[in-house]
Amino acid sequence: MEKSIDKLGFGIIGCGRIAPKHAESITAIPDAELVAVCDIIPEKAEEFARLYNAEPYLDYKELLQRDDIDIVTIATPSGNHAEIGIAAAKAGKHVMVEKPMSMTLKEADSLIKACQENNVKLSVIHQNRYNKSIKTLRTAMESGRFGKLTHGQATVRWNRNDEYYTQAPWRGTKLQDGGVLMNQSIHNIDLLQWMMGPVESVYGYTTTALRPIEMEDVAGAVIRFKNGAIGLIEAATTIYPKNIEETLNIFGATGSVIIGGIAVNRVETWEFEDSEEEKKQIFASQENDPPTVYGFGHREIIEDMIKAVKSNTSPPLNGEEGRKALEIILAIYKSQETGLPVKLPMLDDFAG
Numbered sequence: 001m002e003k004s005i006d007k008l009g010f011g012i013i014g015c016g017r018i019a020p021k022h023a024e025s026i027t028a029i030p031d032a033e034l035v036a037v038c039d040i041i042p043e044k045a046e047e048f049a050r051l052y053n054a055e056p057y058l059d060y061k062e063l064l065q066r067d068d069i070d071i072v073t074i075a076t077p078s079g080n081h082a083e084i085g086i087a088a089a090k091a092g093k094h095v096m097v098e099k100p101m102s103m104t105l106k107e108a109d110s111l112i113k114a115c116q117e118n119n120v121k122l123s124v125i126h127q128n129r130y131n132k133s134i135k136t137l138r139t140a141m142e143s144g145r146f147g148k149l150t151h152g153q154a155t156v157r158w159n160r161n162d163e164y165y166t167q168a169p170w171r172g173t174k175l176q177d178g179g180v181l182m183n184q185s186i187h188n189i190d191l192l193q194w195m196m197g198p199v200e201s202v203y204g205y206t207t208t209a210l211r212p213i214e215m216e217d218v219a220g221a222v223i224r225f226k227n228g229a230i231g232l233i234e235a236a237t238t239i240y241p242k243n244i245e246e247t248l249n250i251f252g253a254t255g256s257v258i259i260g261g262i263a264v265n266r267v268e269t270w271e272f273e274d275s276e277e278e279k280k281q282i283f284a285s286q287e288n289d290p291p292t293v294y295g296f297g298h299r300e301i302i303e304d305m306i307k308a309v310k311s312n313t314s315p316p317l318n319g320e321e322g323r324k325a326l327e328i329i330l331a332i333y334k335s336q337e338t339g340l341p342v343k344l345p346m347l348d349d350f351a352g
């Protein structure tokens, strides 16, 4: 099928659980067109292609040869994001990669470099930055309304049962997925650092408490931010019997905000001086809980990538931004292994 010239062509690599979020967003955006999809499992590629009216591929290298693809979305297991992203950059395609962008800093840096060298854009999917609640918080933060930041906390209390982990062999593995920090909590850790600023050091513990996996299903960590504030991370996929919350707490001398819901989507506390009217408005116009923890943000992050490509600017969630949460998580893994706090930037690449 022919792509119209005013539209940017998309290819999706990996047709699993998260891929429909991308496909639905791309097909709803007027200046985007999904032209091809790829999965190593033929039935998945064919069924997905049929659903979204695209061409199926079994080998991503063949998909990358198409001239009508401008942007490639990588939604495969996390361990091969960097390899596929680098191949896409070398083929001259702009890259949107699902989180985590890679499993190591070395791979993340290679991906960032490949995109720079081939003059293509790179965007990492942290769609929760686009939640209405988070955008409101970010505006308050940028306006300095918190005063001196004192502390913040990122909590993920979710349930991923044994069936979730055994549905695909890559889940919970060291090389392909990581545990609750790298897979589920990375979005909230990204938000915590986005609000609180650069990290000085990290200390943490991880454990595999209940699930049949190689990596952690429960973790706790403490962060010292460069501005002196403290950060706390609590992450678990062991919560009985179902998801309770993904919550971000930010506290400063003149502000307290708690954003909860199942996926940081509801403002629960909003306290600033003279904020009664604003608070009423915020509470009256809350987003409902999304149908899944994936939320509503994929469309906007894709739209921002399209704008970046068209205007030759950097997408807001570029490779350097996506790397920040990855580094914090790898520092927690290193701290668990060494029993010591880990200073950032990490000089060696600790792969977990």
Ligand SMILES: NC(=O)c1ccc[n+]([C@@H]2O[C@H](COP(=O)([O-])OP(=O)(O)OC[C@H]3O[C@@H](n4cnc5c(N)ncnc54)[C@H](O)[C@@H]3O)[C@@H](O)[C@H]2O)c1
Pocket (backbone or CB within 6 Å): 013, 014, 015, 016, 017, 018, 019, 038, 039, 040, 041, 044, 058, 060, 074, 075, 076, 077, 078, 080, 098, 099, 100, 125, 126, 127, 168, 183, 293, 294
């Ligand atoms: N942004 C989010 O909120 C969010 C949510 C879920 C998953 N994710 C991320 O998306 C990625 C995929 O997760 P998922 O839950 O959809 O996994 P999944 O196992 O459901 O799907 C992955 C698909 O990739 C295919 N695949 C594997 N290797 C491939 C290759 N070399 N070429 C083409 N296809 C290949 C598999 O056959 C499978 O169909 C992971 O990195 C995960 O962390 C992000």
